Amino acid sequence: MKIVTLLENEAAGGLCAARGLSQYIETPRHKILFDMGPDASFAENARRLGVDLSQVDVAVLSHGHSDHGGGLRAFCEVNSRAEIYLRPDAFGEFYAVKPGQAPCYIGLEPSLWELESRLVPSAPGLRLDEELEFLGPVPAVFSWTPRTPKLQEKTPGGFAADTFSHEQHLLVRAWGKTALFAGCAHGGIVNILRAAQAQLGCRPDAVFGGFHLFELDPADPESEQALRATGAALAEGETVYYTGHCTGDYAFGVLREMLGERLRPMHGGTVAEL
Template identity: 40%
Template sequence: MKIQVLMENTAEGALCREHGLSLFLEVEGRKLLFDTGKSGRFLENADRMGVDVSAADLVVLSHGHYDHGGGLPEFLNRNQTAKVYVQETAFGSYYASRSDGTYEYIGILPELGESSRLVRLSGDFEIEKGLRLFRSMTGERFTSGSNQVLLIKEGSGYRRDFFEHEQNLLIEKEGKKVLVSGCAHRGIVNILDRAMELAGGPMDVVIGGFHLSNPGEGGTEPAETVNGIADYLRSFPTRYYTCHCTGLPAFQMLKDRMGAQISYASAGNLLEI
């Protein structure tokens, strides 16, 4: 199994970087694209890395924010066949409230929601044996405080977003259990718990953003929160790769407690599992 990081906030060498995430996975002959970054620039990186995105069998959009689905139009032009798996609410009116009292649109272009290439889901879904998407979970431990400023516009008002549009990918193939998250808005601890419940045991690998930074206003989650997450994650025989919305300061706090069990994944990285 291979995972290549096509786009992330940091990058190796001359590759593009942006506030976004895109991963390309190869498993048992399948080629999956997980998220499309903020723009079509992930395709530039793919070309430089020798990744043929036009050969992707399917796409997973983790949730309805621009930094994960902003490159979808360019992908649909490049790849003419792959279906795109999304939760049916992924094209909602998502906003972030800013400290100056304004509201910033952070969703995906609504017109993309009309594409015939979409597979709209209303909950957990098994793509095939060993490839499962899930959004269901009950835990609320160690969720990001910055979720408080992430909203849904309804009429002329706004309400808090509880992330019904967020889904995660659980892979059980090649004798491995791998969890892929986008931003983990609902808390990486809670998402991991649900993945282990579905898989019947610990993950071999977890990769994705843990949402421990606030990209709109800056700042990092309190040390108590980050350390609590680190202590929980390190209690399992799992290898972690984090990136994107985790933020480098929070990553360093995780690294200080977890050591070699956790690494940072930048654009250009290749992970062989």
């Protein structure tokens, strides 16, 4: 299978860069778009990279944050055929809430719901065919999971911690290889990886996604302990990891020290083949 990172926080070769993520996946049966970044930049990059988005037949939104779904309308403008799979509550009222600051809306633009006829509610474990399936429930089995108290959802009673029930992960099988696409991995990359291993019956050959570790503090000993525990868990087996976006330079550096060439950046323009 071929994986092209259309958009990420960094880019090479004069491509657009923006805080967000969008990836194109090509298999024998499908042309897949996984996330659409914060705006139309991913579509411009696709044009420059020779990726024809009009031929995408399956699109997936990993979760309801605007840095992954803000380009949804731009995708629908260049593609009239693909069904777009998202969790039923992806249009929740999601905010970043920091002490002393006004809550900042980070959810999908409500007007995108006008595209309802293109949107298909998905569920954990949903299988589309022998190549594509969504990861089932992700139990919190690992001793450490990223904690992001600022990420909250507005409810009738005020703000509450985001449970990330709107997050989903895609498993792709092709040519005897398996890949896991994890978006931001808010549920914890190790938890997600272990759930994928249980569902597949083996560890995936590759993982693509942000690990949401960018807020870890290099001066905090607990941060390094958490990173090294994460790295040790990821080091099991032979899985190769392509990461960026919300992983952060500090976390990438520590994990690269532990995983070596098995940890690779996925900046805009990166092409991987399995």
